[in-house]
Amino acid sequence: MKTLVIGGSGFVGYYIKKYFDCQGTSLTGKEGCQKLDITSERDIGEFIGKNRPELIINSAAMANVELCEKESNKSMLVNGQAVEWLARSAQENNAKFVQISTDYVFDGEKGDYNELDKPNPINQYGKSKLVGEENALRHDAIVLRIEMPYGINFAKNKNTFFESALNNLSNDKEVNAAIDQIISPTYVEDVPKAIETLITNSRTGVFHLASKEKLSRYDFVTQIARTFELNADLIKKVSLDDFKFDAKRPKKTSLNTDKISEIFTIDSLNRNLSKIKDMYKT
Ligand SMILES: NC(=O)c1ccc[n+]([C@@H]2O[C@H](COP(=O)([O-])OP(=O)(O)OC[C@H]3O[C@@H](n4cnc5c(N)ncnc54)[C@H](OP(=O)(O)O)[C@@H]3O)[C@@H](O)[C@H]2O)c1
Incomplete structure (x- = not known):
């Protein structure tokens, strides 16, 4: 199947492009991608x-939560309106469409969200991504929600939480990790594999892809330290409330994965962290 990834130069898009060995686009045209600004309907x-x-597969986004809060119109254009243009164009050309979305469409009050739970975003990023989801679903698409993807960032375009924690611990630096932010991180290598499975099984609609484990950021970093045999004493327990952000952060955003698990197997966090450790060695 001839596949195109939009946002192929990003952290997640890089893995999608590599797995499908397909054409990619990005805003600036790096990482072997062609230039395409998705804020132009005509382009x-x-x-x-x-x-x-x-x-x-649309993996392009304005994914910086603080920037979205400052530039709300732009975030709505890139994460919301542009998805309508992409999904409509896909449908007109008889192509299947997959939109990557986020746990941040939820308010974080409940946790363990399933696909039927009602989104209620509390920051601009989440609001714009929810508009993107609604636009995609109007055109018979798959919306794949992921959460704090972890793995090596080959795109090297930013510091992910996972790599920042790993780098700091490796360099004997402290890591502040919230005990009251409960997450279920997504193994980034699973994203393209899950998409392939959904397409093969002719699925449409919303799906959650995350770890089965629901744990605090603190416990996540502790597992990283354990797997990579690093000093866990460097991990400092903090509260999300200690951080001064412009954009509010949802606290309990773990995603329930029962629906996708009917057709896709998600390995344990421990196993996936070990796979990443092996990848660093090679
Ligand atoms: N990272 C996370 O923690 C996280 C968590 C949950 C969900 N997600 C979702 O996962 C997806 C991928 O995120 P990511 O972390 O891989 O993002 P990323 O690394 O920031 O990459 C963003 C991609 O979007 C492209 N892009 C940005 N603005 C564009 C525009 N106007 N026109 C065309 N392309 C544009 C960028 O192109 P250039 O490189 O050329 O600028 C880049 O390829 C997004 O849908 C995001 O909302 C991410």
Whole structure:
């Protein structure tokens, strides 16, 4: 199936592009991607009309939560409106469409959210991503919600929470990790594999892809330290309330994965961390 990944130069998009060995686009055209600014409806139409992919996966986003809060109109354009243009163009060209979304569409009051739970975003990033989801679903798409993806960031475009923690611990530096933010991180290598499974099984609608383990950021970093044999005494327990952010952060955003687990196997966090450790060695 001829596949196109939008945002192929990003952390997650890089893995999608590599797995499907497919064409990719990005805003600036790096990492072997072609330039395509998804804030232009005309450019999207021309690109898709010319290249005629059969599957389009949108991993492009304005993913910086603080920046979205400051530049709310731009975040709504990139994360919300542009998804309508992409999904519509996909449908017009008979291509399947997959939108990558986030746990941040939830308010974080409950945790263990399933696909039927009602989103209620509390910051601009979450609000804009929810608009993107709604736009995608109007065009018979798959919306795949992921949470704090972890793995090596080959795109090297930013410091992920996972790599920052690992680098700090490796360099004998302290890591502050919240005990009251409960997460279920997504193994980044699973993203393209899960998409392939959903497409093969002709699924549409919303799906959650995350770890089965629901744990605090503190416990996540502790597991990283254990797997990589690093000094866990460097991990300092803090509260989310200790951080001064412009954008509010939801506290309990773990995702329930029962629905996707019917067709896709998610390995344990421990096993996935060990796989990453082996990857660093090679
Ligand atoms: N990272 C997380 O913690 C996290 C958590 C949950 C969900 N997600 C979701 O996962 C997806 C991937 O996130 P990520 O962390 O991989 O993002 P990322 O590393 O920040 O990459 C963003 C990608 O979007 C592209 N892009 C940005 N603005 C664009 C525009 N106007 N036109 C075209 N392309 C544009 C970038 O292109 P350039 O490189 O050329 O600028 C880059 O390829 C997003 O949907 C995000 O919401 C991420």
